[in-house]
Amino acid sequence: MKELVNYIKNLTFKDVLLMIGILILYFLPYLIFGVDLEFYNSLIKINVPPFVFMVAWTIIYLCMALFVFWHLQIAKEEKNKTFWIYLVVNYLIESSYLPVFFVGHNLFLGFVVCILTFVTIVLVAIEAFAIKKESVFLLIPYILWSAFASVLAMLIYIWN
Numbered sequence: 001m002k003e004l005v006n007y008i009k010n011l012t013f014k015d016v017l018l019m020i021g022i023l024i025l026y027f028l029p030y031l032i033f034g035v036d037l038e039f040y041n042s043l044i045k046i047n048v049p050p051f052v053f054m055v056a057w058t059i060i061y062l063c064m065a066l067f068v069f070w071h072l073q074i075a076k077e078e079k080n081k082t083f084w085i086y087l088v089v090n091y092l093i094e095s096s097y098l099p100v101f102f103v104g105h106n107l108f109l110g111f112v113v114c115i116l117t118f119v120t121i122v123l124v125a126i127e128a129f130a131i132k133k134e135s136v137f138l139l140i141p142y143i144l145w146s147a148f149a150s151v152l153a154m155l156i157y158i159w160n
Helices: 002-009 013-033 037-041 050-075 081-095 097-103 107-131 133-159
Strands: none
Touching: 002 133, 013 050, 013 081, 013 097, 050 081, 050 107, 050 133, 081 097, 081 107, 097 107, 107 133
């Protein structure tokens, strides 16, 4: 954890700009597809206030931007194709949730996407642990939230 704090302290302006670009990439699906609150509110579900989702995903995306940036720096020295494949697959799967669930209103596929997001982020964490143990701390919010989201998606599918 100390190494992570030191790493953050030593970021340059150029580093911060690259991380902002990565952050925008993570927010892109939301900017393109948005969230259909009318549809979401019509579902039988555990009532989680919408602001909780916004706060959770903002924290996750900030952590992911730092995580991806850190691994981009490490990739200059160490090549790990499996890690990058898992990371890209995770991004693509997670990015598909908004169009599947909020645009297509497909509850079952939304649940599948949540499960696959959880599985792929765990695979990313396993690969990242082998590369840079400290970086996995940045994945903890994503792992916990995707596990919660999978349970929530399962309940929404079953109840509706």
